[in-house]
Amino acid sequence: MVNDGTTSFFQEYIKKATCMRLSQYCRKTPFTIKDCDETSNSNALSEEMSIIMLWSSVGSIILKIHFNMKMATKLASITLGRDESEISSKVAREFCTEISNMQASYMRGVLEKHDIYFGMSLPFLVAGEDEVIFRKVRDPRASTSVWKLCSDDNELICTSEVMLFESNPFEKIRSMLEIDIVDVGNKATGDVVFL
Amino acid sequence: MATVIIIDDSAAVRDQLRDALQNGGHTVIEAENGNDGLTKIVAAKTPDLVITDYNMPGLDGIAMLMKVKEQLSGSKFPIFMLTTETSEKLQAVGKEAGVIAWINKPFDPAKLLAAVNKVTSK
Numbered sequence: 552m553v554n555d556g557t558t559s560f561f562q563e564y565i566k567k568a569t570c571m572r573l574s575q576y577c578r579k580t581p582f583t584i585k586d587c588d589e590t591s592n593s594n595a596l597s598e599e600m601s602i603i604m605l606w607s608s609v610g611s612i613i614l615k616i617h618f619n620m621k622m623a624t625k626l627a628s629i630t631l632g633r634d635e636s637e638i639s640s641k642v643a644r645e646f647c648t649e650i651s652n653m654q655a656s657y658m659r660g661v662l663e664k665h666d667i668y669f670g671m672s673l674p675f676l677v678a679g680e681d682e683v684i685f686r687k688v689r690d691p692r693a694s695t696s697v698w699k700l701c702s703d704d705n706e707l708i709c710t711s712e713v714m715l716f717e718s719n720p721f722e723k724i725r726s727m728l729e730i731d732i733v734d735v736g737n738k739a740t741g742d743v744v745f746l
Numbered sequence: 747m748a749t750v751i752i753i754d755d756s757a758a759v760r761d762q763l764r765d766a767l768q769n770g771g772h773t774v775i776e777a778e779n780g781n782d783g784l785t786k787i788v789a790a791k792t793p794d795l796v797i798t799d800y801n802m803p804g805l806d807g808i809a810m811l812m813k814v815k816e817q818l819s820g821s822k823f824p825i826f827m828l829t830t831e832t833s834e835k836l837q838a839v840g841k842e843a844g845v846i847a848w849i850n851k852p853f854d855p856a857k858l859l860a861a862v863n864k865v866t867s868k
Contacts, residue, residue: 576830576852578852583841619854622816630852632763641759642757645756645758646758649756649758649830649851652830653830653851656831657830657832657834660831660833660834660836661832662834663833663836664835673802673803676846691798741851741852741853741854741857741858742850743848743857743860744825744848744849745847746839746845746847746848
């Protein structure tokens with residue numbers, strides 16, 4: 552049985568890692584993690600979302616970015632360096648799938664570094680609330696967390712669903728994961744690294 | 747000036763890349779996934795440069811490059827990987843497949859153009 556502490560730690564790690572990568576991705580826009588009240592944020596939660604999945608023999612992770620066009624357009628405009636009026640709905644949506652890609656590929660990469668191998672899906676877009684596809688009643692081993700990443704003038708609502716089948720691989724690397732976030736956070740994006 | 751094949755399933759990223767490269771005087775050929783990229787690289791035979799994403803529907807960036815190797819054995823051209831992937835192990839696999847430079851998204855147009863000019867002017 553996986554202990555709750557491991558799953559909680561992993562949930563917190565996903566939040567911190569996503570926050571760090573999103574700040575990097577949005578050209579150093581500082582984001583902070585806040586709790587999300589599903590009731591007061593029901594409008595945003597029910598519009599659209601980008602979903603990506605990671606799976607392995609030791610666990611599975613489903614990551615969702617919930618967004619509305621206003622939020623997505625604003626963030627895409629910062630990252631792409633274009634005026635909001637130049638951002639089409641297609642580009643805004645693609646921007647959100649890129650965030651999912653970035654979020655999941657970071658998680659996969661950092662775990663792989665510690666010899667925990669996960670497969671990764673492509674991100675996909677879904678309109679409406681996730682209960683359309685994923686029912687509320689799930690495996691009791693699953694831990695679901697809904698949270699927000701907030702900047703001065705924008706926010707992005709995220710859901711992470713974590714189901715770990717074994718504690719040991721994650722317990723062993725707990726301290727190292729925190730160091731990875733700091734290391735990657737300090738790196739500049741956009742640098743051309745010759746191999 | 748060089749002919750650069752850019753392969754990314756995101757139209758937004760392709761737009762950004764095209765703008766940056768055309769502003770630098772380069773000719774751009776676009777492909778929207780790995781299969782499309784494979785077709786365009788094989789048709790070009792020896793492009794001056796290929797810039798490809800990794801996570802794409804169908805063939806991913808590295809699988810596409812392996813197929814290019816099969817179909818164009820002996821043909822050599824520089825390849826940049828432009829991706830959200832940060833894995834060092836994946837970079838090593840990419841290097842095996844012929845990738846010479848790794849760029850984490852979002853890219854900086856000025857830095858990218860400088861690298862493109864450096865590599866294509868050799």
